[in-house]
Amino acid sequence: xxxxxxxxxxxxxxxxxxxxxxxxxxxxxxxxxxxxxxxxxxxxxxxxxxxxxxxxxxxxxxxxxxxxxxxxxxxxxxxxxxxxxxxxxxxxxxxxxxxxxxxxxxxxxxxxxxxxxxxxxxxxxxxxxxxxxxxxxxxxxxxxxxxxxxxxxxxxxxxxxxxxxxxxxxxxxxxxxxxxxxxxxxxxxxxxxxxxxxxxxxxxxxxxxxxxxxxxxxxxxxxxxxxxxxxxxxxxxxxxxxxxxxxxxxxxxxxxxxxxxxxxxxxxxxxxxxxxxxxxxxxxxxxxxxxxxxxxxxxxxxxxxxxxxxxxxxxxxxxxxxxxxxxxxxxxxxxxxxxxxxxxxxxxxxxxxxxxxxxxxxxxxxxxxxxxxxxxxxxxxxxxxxxxxxxxxxxxxxxxxxxx
Numbered sequence: 476x477x478x479x480x481x482x483x484x485x486x487x488x489x490x491x492x493x494x495x496x497x498x499x500x501x502x503x504x505x506x507x508x509x510x511x512x513x514x515x516x517x518x519x520x521x522x523x524x525x526x527x528x529x530x531x532x533x534x535x536x537x538x539x540x541x542x543x544x545x546x547x548x549x550x551x552x553x554x555x556x557x558x559x560x561x562x563x564x565x566x567x568x569x570x571x572x573x574x575x576x577x578x579x580x581x582x583x584x585x586x587x588x589x590x591x592x593x594x595x596x597x598x599x600x601x602x603x604x605x606x607x608x609x610x611x612x613x614x615x616x617x618x619x620x621x622x623x624x625x626x627x628x629x630x631x632x633x634x635x636x637x638x639x640x641x642x643x644x645x646x647x648x649x650x651x652x653x654x655x656x657x658x659x660x661x662x663x664x665x666x667x668x669x670x671x672x673x674x675x676x677x678x679x680x681x682x683x684x685x686x687x688x689x690x691x692x693x694x695x696x697x698x699x700x701x702x703x704x705x706x707x708x709x710x711x712x713x714x715x716x717x718x719x720x721x722x723x724x725x726x727x728x729x730x731x732x733x734x735x736x737x738x739x740x741x742x743x744x745x746x747x748x749x750x751x752x753x754x755x756x757x758x759x760x761x762x763x764x765x766x767x768x769x770x771x772x773x774x775x776x777x778x779x780x781x782x783x784x785x786x787x788x789x790x791x792x793x794x795x796x797x798x799x800x801x802x803x804x805x806x807x808x809x810x811x812x813x814x815x816x817x818x819x820x821x822x823x824x825x826x827x828x829x830x831x832x833x834x835x836x837x838x839x840x841x842x843x844x845x846x847x848x849x850x851x852x853x854x855x856x857x858x859x860x861x862x863x864x865x866x867x868x869x870x871x872x873x874x875x876x877x878x879x
Contacts, residue, residue, distance in 0.1 A: 736877045821876055
């Protein structure tokens with residue numbers, strides 16, 4: 476991990492040397508330099524994703540170590556008295572620690588029952604690397620920054636708001652209290668969780684002969700794909716049967732009054748534009764705030780310098796510390812708007828604890844065995860219900876390109 480952090484830092488230095496050389500010679504980047512610069516930034520983005528994945532894996536492994544810190548007892552002699560699901564779970568944890576050799580005969584049979592309703596783990600008579608080849612997952616992080624509420628009984632979540640604030644107090648005399656102010660009024664915001672669902676079919680033969688746990692993989696991919704759908708809605712959803720997104724102008728979320736284009740051009744983000752956006756936000760919201768941009772915007776941001784000639788993008792070299800822009804942490808999202816055309820949104824700064832998420836149903840998965848028996852397939856249906864919206868517009872500011 477340390478090597479990757481150092482490698483990423485060195486790549487950033489190389490990229491900045493390319494920019495500095497062109498600036499010192501008072502010229503634009505050549506086509507070759509521009510290509511090299513973008514290749515370096517692509518490597519930086521790739522390394523950043525790898526570092527984040529490894530960091531999450533370390534956290535998962537730490538939790539697993541806590542769960543399995545006590546020796547796992549041999550339960551093979553009492554399997555009749557034990558719940559089958561519990562036996563399989565213990566055997567699987569034991570397999571994760573010591574591999575197949577750590578399992579006794581009963582545990583191996585428990586993990587080989589691939590047609591059981593709970594799924595299983597099969598080992599075919601061949602050498603097989605139990606790894607999955609797939610594209611890199613996009614990062615989803617809004618839920619980590621937002622405030623989450625769980626609806627246990629009610630169908631909706633409502634919370635009071637101050638619709639009209641009273642005016643400021645007035646200086647008066649010792650015996651007087653000033654005129655009555657009847658302008659204070661209350662309103663209510665309401666969250667109505669919407670259903671999110673997905674269904675797939677998988678060959679029964681694949682489930683029974685795979686060297687990896689297909690059903691565990693299905694659960695993991697469902698969780699990730701539902702996370703992607705939610706992430707998109709939290710950013711750009713229109714609020715109709717889905718969450719209201721951060722980049723959707725709305726009186727019920729973030730109004731257009733929180734859009735800041737001053738300083739930016741019609742096609743690019745500038746340092747003046749970023750500074751204007753940062754100080755448009757009230758100081759109380761800056762603590763705990765963060766930026767969100769697409770990686771395409773990173774190409775512009777990495778070139779920007781302050782009046783002292785220092786780059787405003789501060790790249791971290793310590794594990795667990797985020798990169799910073801003008802001293803504020805920033806994240807890159809594949810689902811952030813990134814069309815650099817006049818008047819469009821290209822980023823956001825805000826205190827994301829003021830984006831509220833209401834979950835009414837955790838991710839649930841149903842296994843359909845008989846329905847697709849004729850085609851030798853097993854079906855899976857996953858469901859979730861939730862809603863989300865910014866609850867305080869002034870806690871955010873959208874970075875917008877100039878209208879002309």
